[in-house]
Amino acid sequence: MGEITFIILAALVVVTAYFTVTSPNLVHAAVALMGTLFGVAGLYVFLYADFLAATQVVIYVGGILVLIIFGVMFTTQIGSQVMVKSSVPNRLASALAVLVLFVGLANIMLQAPWHRGELVAVEGTVKTLGTSLLTRYLLHFEVAGVLLLLSLLGAAYLARREHG
Amino acid sequence: MTSFTDFLTTGLLGLSWVPDSAWAGGVLAVAILLGLGVFTLMALNAMVAVYFERKVSAFMQDRLGPMEVGLFGFRGGKRFWGGIGQTVADAVKLVIKEDTIPADSDPRLFRFAPFLIFGAAFCAFIGIPVGYGLVISDFNIGILYVTAISSVGVIGIILTGWASNNKWSLYGAMRSAAQIISYELPLGLSLLLVVMVVGSLQFHDIVAWQEEHRWFLIHSPFTMVAFLIFFMSGVAEVNRTPFDLPESESELVAGFMTEYSGFRWAIFFLSEYANMAIISLMTAIVFLGGWLSPVGSLLRLLGIAEGWYYLDGPIWGVFWIMGKVVFFIFVMMWFRWTWPRLRVDQLMYTAWKVFIPFSLANIFFVGVWELVFG
Structure with a gap:
């Protein structure tokens, strides 16, 4: 049962991610991305990380994806098949960047100390998370908070109407 | 807290004549059964709510039509059942109407998007209890789950607007996206305050x-201010008057649903009334004691009675929570038939310059209050 669930979720992530990258229509790509994000949320639930899954849906699906679709809606020629043709040096450079990224990620994946035993559900994930965020990881939490505040202020400043 | 699903799975699959090999199938069967149950509930909710809305509008604005349609000898008039035939006529009309798809639309997205809106409302129902223990899955993160999954609906609205390839639809979708994202913040912040006091995201704990x-x-x-902010933001989240700019009939024809007809259009209606029920349920559970009876709560507050009074308990609880939900749905309809619509700038002003600062201040002050009196 568990294995079947995992295979379904992983297939959802991979197939929709493939469509996201290959679809010539940007809105279709964004919709496919929604499948990927939901699949990842499903994988989190599968690993008993319920809070993380809900946060994934709130932030990525409810927030970032909405902004992506909203932005894409205003671009011209969304539905047309004309894609930007990039020059050969650019393609080579991007291929190199992708290769470096792939090797780096694969390296991390191979070296990470993966948990290989039976998974145990944690009672009260939210409480544990909250406590550790405000004790052990307080600095990280505060830095992230300040960063978000700065971006909020920056956005408000940019959007401000100039007077006089 | 055992939920309805646990009860069904352990109850059905724990029977001695059910072999262990049927476990996966049994879980699937329970899931399908519960899904059909939720769908039936949503459809019934929409049918009753449409009739209710017609009657409320008829009484408030002296509209004659919804009072007159009779059925099986129930004659029309200014009575409770006047116009009951309208419900049947509505349902039949919606199902047999032609499903038109505009030639220049994006057909795949046009077909898919309404179901995304519906799916969000449907999934939200899974986490909300409608009585003590009457919940399909009692999540540890109940409130967060419901707010998270409801926020997916707005993608459906944007996609319908874009896929229709119609200027009214696109305007409606744009307004809707801006509105729903703005009002999600005060909604979440006022819930946060309750979560802060209780220390749990689970509906039963609250x-x-x-x-x-x-x-x-x-x-x-x-918390009283939080209640007002929550309910008003909730009305904005479900796109009801005075916040019905995404579908404002007088300027945008029908907003994002202009190009839809027949059953697909009925899906929008189903979702709208389901969302109204969700917001009402959340308000009832979080701020008005959910399935607790007002009588018992008052007696407990005055120190006269301890524990559950005779009007409390699981069965009366369903009555009380439903009563509160019907009341809030009525209030939303009352708004719709008595108030004019806000302008776009007023809408944004209300969200960003009134509701959000007040919610943030609220969180601080409720913390102080809990430290002093808690």
Whole structure:
């Protein structure tokens, strides 16, 4: 049962991610991305990380994806098949960047100390998370908070109407 | 807290004649059964709510039509059942109408998007209890789950607007996206305040806290303000008047649903009334004690009775929570038939310059209140 669930979720992530990258229509790509994000949320639930899954849906699906679709809606020629043709040096450079990224990620994946035993559900994930965020990881939490505040202020400043 | 699903799975699959090999199939069967149950509930909710809305509008604005359609000898008139035939006529009309798809639309997205809106409302119902223990899955993160999954619906709205390839639809979708994202913040912030006091995201814990202490509506002045902000933002989230700019009939024809007809259009209606029920349920559970009876709560508050009074308990609880939900749905309809619509700039002003600062201040003051009186 568990294995079947995992295979379904992983297939959802991979197939929709493939469509996201290959679809010539940007809105279709964004919709496919929604499948990927939901699949990842499903994988989190599968690993008993319920809070993380809900946060994934709130932030990525409810927030970032909405902004992506909203932005894409205003671009011209969304539905047309004309894609930007990039020059050969650019393609080579991007291929190199992708290769470096792939090797780096694969390296991390191979070296990470993966948990290989039976998974145990944690009672009260939210409480544990909250406590550790405000004790052990307080600095990280505060830095992230300040960063978000700065971006909020920056956005408000940019959007401000100039007077006089 | 055992939920309805646990009860069904352990109850059905624990029977001696059910072989262990049927477990996966049994879980699937329970899931399908519950899904059909939720769908039936949503459809019934929409049918009753449409009739209710017609009647409320008829009484408030002296509209004659919804009063007259009779059925099986029930004659029309200014009575409770006047116009009951309208419900049947509506349902039949919606199902047999032609499903048109505009030639220049994006057909795949046009077909898919309404179901995304519907799916969000449907999934939200899974986490909300409609009585003590009457919940399909009692999530540890109940409130967060419901707010998270409801926020997916707006993608459906944007996609319908874009896929229709119609200027009214696109305007409606744009307004809707801006509105729903803006009002999600005060909605979440006012829930955060309750979560802060209770220390849990689970709906049952929140009601248990209110049983032990008092309803959040009367807990402190700040929770009362939070209640008002939550309910008004909720009305904005479900795109009802005075926040119905995404589908404002007088300027945008029908907003994002202009190009839809027949059953697909009925899906929008189903989702709208389901969302109204979700917001009402959340308000009832979080601020008005959910399935606790007002009688028992008052007696407990005055120190006359301890524990559950005779009007409390699981069965009366369903009655009380439904009563509260019907009341809030009525209030939303009352708004719709008595108030004019806000302008776009007023809408944004209300969200960003009134609701959000007040919610943030609220969180601070409720913390102080809890430190002093808690």
